[in-house]
Amino acid sequence: MKKYKVAKFGGTSLATPEALKEVISIIQSDEERKYIVVSAPGKRFKEDIKVTDLLYQLADEIIIGQKADTYELIKQRYLSLTENFKLSFSLEDLLDHILAEMIEEETVEFIVSRGEYITAIILADILGYAFVDAKELVRFRGSRVDYTQTQKIARKYLRDKENIVIPGFYGATLKGDLKLLSRGGADVTGALISAAVHAKMYENWTDQDGFLMCDPRIVEDPHLIDIMSYKELRALSFMGASVIHSDTFYPVAKAGIPINARNTFNREAKGTFIYDYVPASKGRHVVTGIAGLNDFTLVVIEKHLMDETSGFDRKVLLICEKFDIQVEHFPSGTDTFSLMIESRYLKDGKLDALIAQIKKLLKPDTVEVHENISLISIVGRNLMANKYNMLKLFSALVNTNITLRMIDYGSNGTNIVIGVDDIDYEYAINAVYNEFERDDE
Ligand code: ASP
Numbered sequence: 001m002k003k004y005k006v007a008k009f010g011g012t013s014l015a016t017p018e019a020l021k022e023v024i025s026i027i028q029s030d031e032e033r034k035y036i037v038v039s040a041p042g043k044r045f046k047e048d049i050k051v052t053d054l055l056y057q058l059a060d061e062i063i064i065g066q067k068a069d070t071y072e073l074i075k076q077r078y079l080s081l082t083e084n085f086k087l088s089f090s091l092e093d094l095l096d097h098i099l100a101e102m103i104e105e106e107t108v109e110f111i112v113s114r115g116e117y118i119t120a121i122i123l124a125d126i127l128g129y130a131f132v133d134a135k136e137l138v139r140f141r142g143s144r145v146d147y148t149q150t151q152k153i154a155r156k157y158l159r160d161k162e163n164i165v166i167p168g169f170y171g172a173t174l175k176g177d178l179k180l181l182s183r184g185g186a187d188v189t190g191a192l193i194s195a196a197v198h199a200k201m202y203e204n205w206t207d208q209d210g211f212l213m214c215d216p217r218i219v220e221d222p223h224l225i226d227i228m229s230y231k232e233l234r235a236l237s238f239m240g241a242s243v244i245h246s247d248t249f250y251p252v253a254k255a256g257i258p259i260n261a262r263n264t265f266n267r268e269a270k271g272t273f274i275y276d277y278v279p280a281s282k283g284r285h286v287v288t289g290i291a292g293l294n295d296f297t298l299v300v301i302e303k304h305l306m307d308e309t310s311g312f313d314r315k316v317l318l319i320c321e322k323f324d325i326q327v328e329h330f331p332s333g334t335d336t337f338s339l340m341i342e343s344r345y346l347k348d349g350k351l352d353a354l355i356a357q358i359k360k361l362l363k364p365d366t367v368e369v370h371e372n373i374s375l376i377s378i379v380g381r382n383l384m385a386n387k388y389n390m391l392k393l394f395s396a397l398v399n400t401n402i403t404l405r406m407i408d409y410g411s412n413g414t415n416i417v418i419g420v421d422d423i424d425y426e427y428a429i430n431a432v433y434n435e436f437e438r439d440d441e
Contacts, residue, residue: 003200004034008168008190011042011050012207013264014119017084022264023205024126032200034162035193038123039169039186040115041077051077051115052169052183059111062102071099078118087125094121109170109178116167116186124165132157132164138171138192140179145171145192147251154196166193187245195251202252202259204244209263210272213289215241218426219433226270228288229278232379233259235415239377241291280382286389287436290429292376294422296328297346298405299339299355303364306335312362313337319357323350328375329408329417340406340419343371373405374425378432379415396435402428 009023027033040051051074058070075095082091098118102111117133124131136157139149150171158164168186172178181188187204194202211233214222228236230253237246244261252259253276262271306312313330316337320327329340346354355367383389393416397404406419420428 003198004162005030005032005201005203006035006037006190006194006197006199007033007203007205008037008186009039009264010186010204010206011039011052013042013205014038014081014123015041015044015048017081019264020081020123020126021084022267023123026205026264026267027127033203034164035158035197035199036123036127036129036165037168037186037190037193038116038119038165040119041081052112055112055115056108058102059108062111063106063108068099068103078122082122085122085126087122089125091122094118107178109180112180113167113170113178116169120165120167127163127165129163129165130161132161132166134167134170134189135172135176135178137166137196138181138189140171140173140177142173143179145181145188145247147192150192151196151251154193158193158197182245182247184245185247187248188251191248191251194257195255198255199257202257204248204259204261205264206261207263207265208261209266209269210261211236211241211244211289213285213287213437214291214429214433218429219290222433223285223437224269225272225285225289227273227275227278227283228379229381229414230274230276231412231414232288232381233274235377235379235410236289236291239291239375239417240293241289278381280385283382285380285437286382286386287378287380287432289379290376290432291379292374292425292429293342294372294374294425295343296373296375296419297341297343297351298370298373298419299341299351300366300368300370301337301339301358301362301364302335302366302368303362304335306337309362315362316358319354319361323354323357325350325354329406329419331406331408338406340373340375370405372422373419374422374428375406375417375419376425376428376432377415377417381414383416384413392435393432396431397428400427400431402431 013019013023042050054070054074061068098114121131137154139146139153168189170178170180209224211225212222213225256276259274260271263269325345327339327341331338402420402424404418408417410416
């Protein structure tokens with residue numbers, strides 16, 4: 001069976017008539033782009049409001065029985081979006097009809113999902129593609145996507161269909177109740193459809209050239225990542241790099257489908273490619289990306305002859321579990337066991353309660369607390385391949401006088417996580433970036 005591409009276009013790619021023209025030309029320039037997934041129109045300029053946000057506002061108005069004032073704004077957005085295009089139907093009539101349905105249905109899910117629904121109908125009409133409603137393809141069980149059922153029904157439904165446009169961001173339960181994915185979830189729809197049709201490639205078109213190595217608010221003009229593995233993408237987005245919706249990985253990674261993140265407004269740029277496996281020889285960078293998160297707390301527990309208390313570590317972790325505290329890392333050494341915890345889990349007296357419980361049950365000699373720690377993940381599939389890289393990494397940090405609070409030498413060979421004081425966070429990222437990247441320029 002021949003494989004095709006799934007192309008998902010984000011909100012900014014569908015915000016203006018000019019952007020829409022680009023999208024159409026991108027789709028038409030490659031015959032393999034047979035499955036198109038869309039978001040609702042995004043912001044046209046910095047202070048603009050996304051159509052999805054307007055729809056949430058409209059849902060509030062409709063549900064509490066106020067006048068549906070926001071409808072006019074939404075209507076104007078769609079009318080101006082399509083002003084340069086000839087549609088085979090009256091968009092105004094369609095929009096008015098949908099408003100009447102919204103007033104009758106009165107659910108947030110129905111009202112908000114109409115953003116992608118209307119966009120998909122418009123794009124399908126302009127392209128001469130078929131519109132397929134996501135409620136026929138994306139199956140929810142309760143409020144969660146049922147991946148297995150979605151694969152089954154979407155694969156069956158799409159088996160003999162090509163050239164179609166699908167609205168992202170929602171699906172339906174078996175009973176037919178509409179459900180929304182979390183914000184930004186049209187990425188996930190694209191991934192689900194890619195897996196269902198065994199796509200050759202999942203293209204994710206936004207207004208960025210691809211994924212940057214670091215946050216550009218921290219590092220000036222960082223390089224673009226040309227290629228990386230799913231594992232690397234996971235390690236980066238887990239540490240807060242806002243790249244792609246995190247639920248996107250599962251369906252495509254499981255099916256081994258590559259992702260290509262590209263820019264609608266600069267299609268000459270090849271973008272970032274993400275593969276299941278990337279051979280060591282591919283890509284010229286040792287460090288693929290650097291990401292981090294602030295505001296962790298390190299709790300260091302010391303007890304003489306800790307080894308002789310059976311299950312000490314397990315007991316500490318059980319106490320955390322009881323308090324519903326997620327532990328990010330637990331560095332340990334002779335007679336010490338530490339917990340690295342996001343500080344938000346320790347608010348409202350939870351830290352004191354945790355320490356009191358540890359003291360009561362495990363009788364440690366000391367429990368020390370270090371607050372305001374940042375974790376930085378240095379991600380690179382080839383980082384461990386050469387011992388010299390470690391030397392480079394640590395000399396970069398030593399040279400800038402940064403105190404290391406923790407090192408987790410990632411055992412899966414993809415990343416190293418270091419802990420530094422929050423005030424050193426940006427220096428540390430710049431130091432590592434400069435050491436590994438600026439030389440390469
Ligand atoms: N339109 C939805 C949102 O704004 C979904 C998406 O764009 O992916 O979150």
